[in-house]
Amino acid sequence: xxxxxxxxxxxPSVVGTTLEAHIMAGMRGAPGATGEFASLLNAxxxxxxIIHTRVRAAGLADMLGYTGETNVQxxxxxxxxxxxxxxxxxxxxxxxRCAMVAxxxxxxxxxxxxxxxxxxCFDPLDGSSNIDVNISIGTIFCVLRAQSAGGRLYEGALQxxxxxxxxxxxxxxxxxTLSLSTGHGVHGFTLDPSVGEFFLxxxxxxxxxRGNTYSINEGNFARWDDRVKKWNAFLKTEDKERGLPYGxxxxxxxxxxxxxxxxxxxxxxxxxxxxxxxxxxRLLYEANPMAYLFEQAGGAATNGTDRILDIEPKxxxxxxxxxxxxxEDVKTYRDFMLG
Ligand code: AHG
Ligand code: MN
Ligand code: MN
Numbered sequence: 001x002x003x004x005x006x007x008x009x010x011x012p013s014v015v016g017t018t019l020e021a022h023i024m025a026g027m028r029g030a031p032g033a034t035g036e037f038a039s040l041l042n043a044x045x046x047x048x049x050i051i052h053t054r055v056r057a058a059g060l061a062d063m064l065g066y067t068g069e070t071n072v073q074x075x076x077x078x079x080x081x082x083x084x085x086x087x088x089x090x091x092x093x094x095x096x097r098c099a100m101v102a103x104x105x106x107x108x109x110x111x112x113x114x115x116x117x118x119x120x121c122f123d124p125l126d127g128s129s130n131i132d133v134n135i136s137i138g139t140i141f142c143v144l145r146a147q148s149a150g151g152r153l154y155e156g157a158l159q160x161x162x163x164x165x166x167x168x169x170x171x172x173x174x175x176x177t178l179s180l181s182t183g184h185g186v187h188g189f190t191l192d193p194s195v196g197e198f199f200l201x202x203x204x205x206x207x208x209x210r211g212n213t214y215s216i217n218e219g220n221f222a223r224w225d226d227r228v229k230k231w232n233a234f235l236k237t238e239d240k241e242r243g244l245p246y247g248x249x250x251x252x253x254x255x256x257x258x259x260x261x262x263x264x265x266x267x268x269x270x271x272x273x274x275x276x277x278x279x280x281x282r283l284l285y286e287a288n289p290m291a292y293l294f295e296q297a298g299g300a301a302t303n304g305t306d307r308i309l310d311i312e313p314k315x316x317x318x319x320x321x322x323x324x325x326x327x328e329d330v331k332t333y334r335d336f337m338l339g
Pocket of ligand 1: 127
């Protein structure tokens with residue numbers, strides 16, 4: 001038989017690029033790739049799809065409300081927080097590719113496999129305060145190479161964000177989307193629930209140089225540093241030349257506020273304040289993954305003065321002020337902080 005007849009006929013593809021196909025294509029570009037990295041990312045994709053199913057039916061599957069426990073953050077644990085954490089830990093353990101996990105919901109890092117090459121830091125369910133009111137929530141993660149510090153793995157997670165090899169976040173919103181970077185730009189996938197697959201929907205997402213919205217919890221105004229107050233007032237002045245005033249948008253779920261800022265430009269800020277002197281958001285599994293993605297998309301991320309990705313973590317649950325967004329808008333913020 002003439003094998004040529006086996007080559008697929010040249011017709012326009014009627015099937016989109018799945019997450020797995022995108023990851024495998026990236027692997028083909030990496031000489032010496034063993035497939036372990038690809039397999040780890042696919043495992044994370046599976047975990048997100050499982051969490052998606054439970055988020056969609058939370059109100060019907062007795063998944064709303066609290067477990068009754070309090071986590072290491074001192075926050076009351078919601079059933080979905082615990083479920084999402086359990087799913088990620090189980091799927092990553094079964095992948096055999098993950099040496100250790102560091103989770104918002106776990107006091108210590110958990111060693112999963114002595115042979116795994118990677119560490120995954122994650123916020124399993126971001127935006128918990130919005131679960132019960134059907135507002136977008138998400139999952140945030142980043143991947144580091146496992147390295148033992150003095151023969152013990154658990155310090156391995158305490159790496160600065162500039163060591164990240166992949167990061168992403170899911171938004172369980174009007175659609176379930178996954179924004180992912182492995183160091184070659186940011187690519188967006190949308191879940192087709194009818195087939196249970198993520199398909200490439202936003203190739204090479206770029207964060208605009210400047211935007212016209214700012215995102216901050218104005219309720220904290222009285223607690224801010226005077227320089228933050230001045231920056232905030234500046235954005236609300238009338239100045240056509242400078243495109244002011246900016247519009248204000250604030251969902252209260254980092255994934256939703258960050259995704260809008262990544263796609264449309266502008267700035268998201270959760271500065272330190274009198275109530276949260278080190279900032280509220282966590283460095284390892286909220287700020288670092290988001291900072292990596294914004295820089296990969298041409299945006300910027302700072303704690304107000306320094307690059308987020310250069311901050312040396314001291315503890316798994318370190319908090320940091322987080323300012324994310326368009327390069328120009330983040331520069332304006334820094335100018336007010338350094339002015
Ligand atoms: P989490 O639900 O994982 O604890 O994260 C909540 C975070 C983040 O999603 C959001 O940007 C911020 O909390 C909102 O904080 P405020 O309610 O203080 O504005
Ligand atoms: Mn969070
Ligand atoms: Mn969380």
